[in-house]
Amino acid sequence: MCYAGCIAASDPAHVRIFAAITAITTTLASAAALAQPPADTITVGVFTVAPYVIAGDTGPHGALVEFFEREIAPRMHVRFQWERPTTVARLEQNLIAGRVLFTPILAKTSAREQAHIQFAGEPHIRFTPAIAVLPEHPLNALTAPSDLAGVTVGWVQAGALPPFMHDPHIRLDLAGAIDWERTNLDKLKLGRIGGAYFSDRQTARYFAARNGLRLKLLDLPVPGTALYAAFSPSAPPELVERYLRVASEAFANGRFNAYLNRAIAEQ
Incomplete structure (x- = not known):
């Protein structure tokens, strides 16, 4: 039974209106999804230095890897693809050749700058010998x-x-x-x-x-080594800018040191 004011489900006009509303809702949902582009995949090269980066059976882990996964990647809206750790010399060549686009820590040298490795902003990590x-x-x-x-x-x-x-x-x-x-x-x-x-x-x-x-x-009574995030010469400038926009916030308030101390304390 259909009381006054209701429309029978079999009413053709009602069916057309319902279909139109469904189509509009689907279109709006699709537009909203398109407004959030999928995360870019960034290849990352590293060298081992505990507890920052530790070689594992399935890839690198450690305080630096965890920090960049949890604090940097979401802010940059990227997905990091971590390559197996290598030597510093091999990492340098991989960056120059574009085999990896990014590394979280690398010392700045004139030779590396002349090879057009892009050092991003200020160093947030410093090694104390x-x-x-x-x-x-x-x-x-x-x-x-x-x-x-x-x-x-x-x-x-x-x-x-x-x-x-x-x-x-x-x-x-x-x-x-x-x-x-x-x-x-x-x-x-x-x-x-x-x-x-x-x-x-x-x-x-x-x-x-x-x-x-x-x-x-x-x-040692020496300044220590400043370590920078560094990008391949082939990395797009927009990617470097994206890192620069989020790095200071991510490292603020000793956030990275909390990851470092936890990695040291874990047995």
């Missing part, structure tokens, strides 16, 4: 290379060092193992070396936590 020693070591601070006279310091073969560490007062023991960080900490624990050099103090904290080792970290 340090010598890790056992807690009972008499040194509490470093002021000059002569402070390390007679101390054998562990490092890695072919690893870059600041001029401070090239002083003849310092005797280096260069490890050839892939897991050289753990190797040098084992040597330190056994008293075979007096200190272990790390390009960033956070790396020493990370490996000490996983080896149950208490350390005293002596920061």
Whole structure:
């Protein structure tokens, strides 16, 4: 039964009106979807440096990877496709050739700028080099290379060092193992070396936590290494601008340090 004011479902006019409303609704929904373009896929190259980037079976992970996935990618409206970690030299060549479009951290050099690698804005991450020693070591601070006279310091073969560490007062023991960080900490624990050099103090904290080792970290009296987000010469300028618009907000209020400290604390 149909009371006054209602329209029977079989009424042709009602069917036409319902179809028209449905068509309009579908069109508006499609337009709304088109207003939100699909996320761009950006190939990302990295080198390993714990706890920032750690090589895994399915790809890189670590504090830097997690931070860029959760804080940078959504703000840029992109999807990061992480390539397996490689050496710094290979990463540099991959950027120049356009095999990857982006890397989250890279030191700025004149050679890289001349190769037209695009360094984005200001550095938000800085490595602080340090010598890790056992807690009972008499040194509490470093002021000059002569402070390390007679101390054998562990490092890695072919690893870059600041001029401070090239002083003849310092005797280096260069490890050839892939897991050289753990190797040098084992040597330190056994008293075979007096200190272990790390390009960033956070790396020493990370490996000490996983080896149950208490350390005293002596920061080098040098500026440290500023690390920039960098784009391939073939990356479109709009992509670089998109990163610049979101980076300061993402890194604000010590947000990245929270990721870093969590990565160090996790066992």
